[in-house]
Amino acid sequence: MLKGIDISNWQRGLNIASTGAEFVIIKATQGTGFVDPSCDVHYQSAKALGKKLGVYHYASGGDPITEADFFVNNTKGYHNEAILVLDWESNQNARFNEHASWCLAFLARVYQRTGIKGVIYMSASVIRAADWSALVRNDYGLWVAGYPDNRNSWDIPDFPYSISPWSFFALWQYTSSAGTLDRNIFTGDQGAWDR
Numbered sequence: 001m002l003k004g005i006d007i008s009n010w011q012r013g014l015n016i017a018s019t020g021a022e023f024v025i026i027k028a029t030q031g032t033g034f035v036d037p038s039c040d041v042h043y044q045s046a047k048a049l050g051k052k053l054g055v056y057h058y059a060s061g062g063d064p065i066t067e068a069d070f071f072v073n074n075t076k077g078y079h080n081e082a083i084l085v086l087d088w089e090s091n092q093n094a095r096f097n098e099h100a101s102w103c104l105a106f107l108a109r110v111y112q113r114t115g116i117k118g119v120i121y122m123s124a125s126v127i128r129a130a131d132w133s134a135l136v137r138n139d140y141g142l143w144v145a146g147y148p149d150n151r152n153s154w155d156i157p158d159f160p161y162s163i164s165p166w167s168f169f170a171l172w173q174y175t176s177s178a179g180t181l182d183r184n185i186f187t188g189d190q191g192a193w194d195r
Contacts (some may be wrong), residue, residue, distance in 0.1 A: 023052035033059030056085035061095030068109035099130035
């Protein structure tokens, strides 16, 4: 198991070395017009420290193929070094009610362009809102967000959520702390991350 953080421009200037994280997942893009201005600074800092890497796209609910292409085009230098993630949330997402169909189209396009199977991030409540079995059948991993208490430490709580149709999660964001850092675990080891 690895512990890690996810960051964006909200954490610009973060001293990654001081966080205790073994992996860092960084916001890269949103929609079809936003590239996070801190992405490459964070990425290069984490890479220089030898951290495992990931980059994510925050869905805005435009055309999923166009958004996937925007993400792929703006993360080319990170492919085969970082896991690729779709962040699926309701805020600023015009097609949030389309859930699995939109996400499957996005992830399939990323895979078609990169040969990398992406991971989808969503809250535990969103898992219950749709039929995600097509993503499971196509081997897209789950990064689930759920906060059973208000902790802000590397002490990991018991996992209380149903994640069906997935039989396991790849990552769990178990803290959400305004002004500090979201903390996560990855259920595999460094070799699994690399694969």
